[in-house]
Structure formats: structure tokens, C-alpha cells
Amino acid sequence: MALHPARYWHRLNDGRLQCDLCPRDCRLHEGQRGACFVRQQVDGQMMLTTYGRSSGFCIDPIEKKPLNHFHPGTSVLSFGTAGCNLACKFCQNWDISKSRDMDRLMDSASPTDIADAAVRHGCRSVAFTYNDPVIFAEYAIDTAKACRERGIASVAVTAGYMHAEPRRDFYAHMDAANVDLKAFTEDFYIHQTGAHLAPVLDTLLYLRHETTVWLEITTLLIPGLNDSDQELTALSRWVANELGPDVPIHFTAFHPDYKLNTLPPTPPATLTRARRIALDAGLKHVYTGNVHDVDGGTTHCAACGLALIERDWHRILAYRLDPQGACPGCGQRLAGRFGSGVGTFGARRVPVHIRSYSSGQSSC
Structure with missing residues (x-):
């Protein structure tokens, strides 16, 4: 241990x-x-109890986190540990996040090992994901520090359920975050996650208004539980009014899993409907996920409507931003972090082993 x-x-x-x-x-x-x-x-x-131990490392496309406005096309070294501070009945990574078996943590790596591996594999960023990095905040912060020293960005994929003081410390070292806004009712949070909505909204407000962390939001749409027109309208209007219309939101498809394995998967029409509701509420960058949907994966210029980045799932089909991250048609800069152009990693998923050079041991 x-x-x-x-x-x-x-x-x-x-x-x-x-x-x-x-x-x-x-x-x-x-x-x-x-x-x-x-x-x-x-x-x-x-x-x-999980510092320096991981359930595994994998190189993913950044679009899988999902982040569509943060160095598109680049690779991200992803890892998680075990456990979670929420109790989501629909968890899609329940074998990791609900694990009580520390033997699942087969890979050992120090923060320096992880940063070195990201450089070695040509990754633009490291993502704390699979389970919520809030619960291994000390490990994530130390890793983010090591990454920043080597010019590697850090990404948090999180439910955003944390107190104010650790939140300040944690996000001082993050460059981007995708926050799961799991629903927009307290009833859903209590009965489906064992948590509360207000602290998550506080995290979103903090990230948007008090940090420079690039923020995107994901909502997994579960049939009959959080996909009504009324709830989607309220959620979209809150994001537009309180966070701003440039914050990207991803509506993703649920598949039956964990304790909600008798529910049907999300119909593609539900994602299309949610996207239309959010666009009508004033949001400029609304995406669908876990489905093949080129229209729902394409980034448009908020000013002239030109298709700037066309995608199919995690694959970039076309990229039209200029080197400054602006629309070539009208010159409007696209909200996000774009560097000098699009990456070429593609839609691959590459498991990797992190060698602990400091100890001379390999975690395989």
C-alpha cells in the first residue's frame, strides 16, 4: 500500500x-x-493510500476526455487510481472507480516518471481521469507540477465535487478541465450519485470566473432520468448566463452499466434534441458524444458559422483554423487553446507502461 x-x-x-x-x-x-x-x-x-499507484496508463486523443477546444488532434497520457467520492449508479468506469481491491493498482510511477513518460511519448498533456482526481489530489498536484516543469499541460476530468480550499490548490496546477455536470436537479444528484448539485455548480463558477483553466462540460444523458426538455433547457440557460456562451458542452450517450444496466441506451435523437435546445439557449459550441455524428462533432465559428473543425467521434476530418486559432473566413478567434495548429495523433488508444527510472524498476 x-x-x-x-x-x-x-x-x-x-x-x-x-x-x-x-x-x-x-x-x-x-x-x-x-x-x-x-x-x-x-x-x-x-x-x-494510492499515491504513486495507478490502474493503468494509456495514450488517448484529447478529444476523448472530451476536450474539443484544447490542442485538437494531440495525444494525452491518461491515468487514474481507484475509488471515487461519488456513488453514481450509472458509472461507466465502475470497475475502477468503485474498486475496493488495491491489487488493481498494478502500475507504480512517481510524478517525475509520469512527466518523463509524457515527454518521451510526445504527449501534449497528461490527464487525470478514469476515476475522479479529486480523491488523489496530492498525487495529481505533484504530477501536474512535474509536468509543468517539462512543458506538459495537465487535464482534470472530474465531477467537480470538492471544497473551496483544496479546489484553489488543485486548479492552480491544472491547464484544462472537463467537468461532469451529471444533471441539473438536486433530486438526481441525491438519488443517482449520492451527492449534491450546488458544490458542482460552485466549481464551475470558480473555474470560469476565477481561474485561467480551460473549461468544458459533459452531461451524460440517461433516458428518463435527466433528458427532459425542461431540465435540458434549464441546464443550458444556466451555462449560457452564468458561465458564458463560449463554454463548450458535450451531451454524451449512456450505455447500460453498473446499477443501471436495465435501462435502454440513449437514442441518437435525444442527443440531437439536447444539442438543439442548448444552441437555442445561446450556447455556441454544443457537441454530441459516444456516437458517430459529424454535425454534432463539428466546431463552427461563433461569428460567421463556418465549419472550422470537422470531427467524427475522436477523429478530425478537417481543420481550418489559422495559426492564431482564428476563423479564416471572418478572423474571429475561436475560444480555446490551439497552439500552432492541429495535432496528428488521430483516434488511436495506446496502452503504455511507465518505467520507474528512479528505482530502476518497470511497472508492467
Whole structure:
């Protein structure tokens, strides 16, 4: 077990430790773990039990995170650990995020090892994903620091469920984030995720208005649970009014999994309807995901409507931005981070092993 001192906790009068990382505020006796399963009281101290350990590393297209306005076409070194601070009944990575088996964490790598591997494999960024990086914040922050020293960007794929102080510390080291806005009702959050909506909205507001982190949003549409016209309209209007019309949002297709394995998959027509509702609400960059839909994957100029980046799932079909990230038709700059042009990684998925050069050991 990789025990590492954790931050964001305080001692209670009865000897328990309260975790101050996320709104669950877990209060732990000696030896007890939090709801996330990876933060534990050990010898009177709060410890992170997964520091330096991963469920695996893979090189993905950045569009898979999904991020459509952050260095399109480039590769990202992705990894996660185990556990989660939400209890989503529909989790698509439940074998990792719900895992209570630390033996799943087969790969060992220090923050420096990960940054070196990203450079070695030509990755533009590293993504903390598969399970929520909030619960391994210390490991993610240290890795992001090592990456920044080598010119590698850091990406958080997260549900955004955390308290204000760790949120400030965490996002001070991130360059981009995709936040899962899982629904737009408190009822859904309570009954389907075991969490609350307000802290997620607070994270979105913080990212948009108090940081320079590039932000995109994903909502997984689950038939009958969060896909009504009324809810989609309310969600879209909130994003447009509170975050701004340039924030990209991805409506993605649910497939039956975990505890919601008897529900039907999301019909493509639902994604098309959600996209139309969001566009009508004033959002400029609305995408569909987990389906083949060129129209729903294409980025248009917000000023003249020219198709700037055409996509099919994670594959870029055409790229028309100029080197400054502007529309060649009207000169309007596209919101996002575009560097000097489009990457050429494509839609591949490449599992990799991180060699720990500092210890001379390989994690295979």
C-alpha cells in the first residue's frame, strides 16, 4: 500500500479525523477509510493510500476526455487510481472507480516518471481521469507540477465535487478541465450519485470566473432520468448566463452499466434534441458524444458559422483554423487553446507502461 500524508483534514475532539477535501466531510476512526476508500486514518494521521499507484496508463486523443477546444488532434497520457467520492449508479468506469481491491493498482510511477513518460511519448498533456482526481489530489498536484516543469499541460476530468480550499490548490496546477455536470436537479444528484448539485455548480463558477483553466462540460444523458426538455433547457440557460456562451458542452450517450444496466441506451435523437435546445439557449459550441455524428462533432465559428473543425467521434476530418486559432473566413478567434495548429495523433488508444527510472524498476 502506498501511504502518503494527505492534506485537507482536521482532528475532532473525539479522536476522529474529518476529511475536508470534499463535501462528504467523512469523519474517520483509526483505520477507517472515507467514502472514497482511498483516504484513511493511520496512526492518528490522514493518509492517501494510492499515491504513486495507478490502474493503468494509456495514450488517448484529447478529444476523448472530451476536450474539443484544447490542442485538437494531440495525444494525452491518461491515468487514474481507484475509488471515487461519488456513488453514481450509472458509472461507466465502475470497475475502477468503485474498486475496493488495491491489487488493481498494478502500475507504480512517481510524478517525475509520469512527466518523463509524457515527454518521451510526445504527449501534449497528461490527464487525470478514469476515476475522479479529486480523491488523489496530492498525487495529481505533484504530477501536474512535474509536468509543468517539462512543458506538459495537465487535464482534470472530474465531477467537480470538492471544497473551496483544496479546489484553489488543485486548479492552480491544472491547464484544462472537463467537468461532469451529471444533471441539473438536486433530486438526481441525491438519488443517482449520492451527492449534491450546488458544490458542482460552485466549481464551475470558480473555474470560469476565477481561474485561467480551460473549461468544458459533459452531461451524460440517461433516458428518463435527466433528458427532459425542461431540465435540458434549464441546464443550458444556466451555462449560457452564468458561465458564458463560449463554454463548450458535450451531451454524451449512456450505455447500460453498473446499477443501471436495465435501462435502454440513449437514442441518437435525444442527443440531437439536447444539442438543439442548448444552441437555442445561446450556447455556441454544443457537441454530441459516444456516437458517430459529424454535425454534432463539428466546431463552427461563433461569428460567421463556418465549419472550422470537422470531427467524427475522436477523429478530425478537417481543420481550418489559422495559426492564431482564428476563423479564416471572418478572423474571429475561436475560444480555446490551439497552439500552432492541429495535432496528428488521430483516434488511436495506446496502452503504455511507465518505467520507474528512479528505482530502476518497470511497472508492467
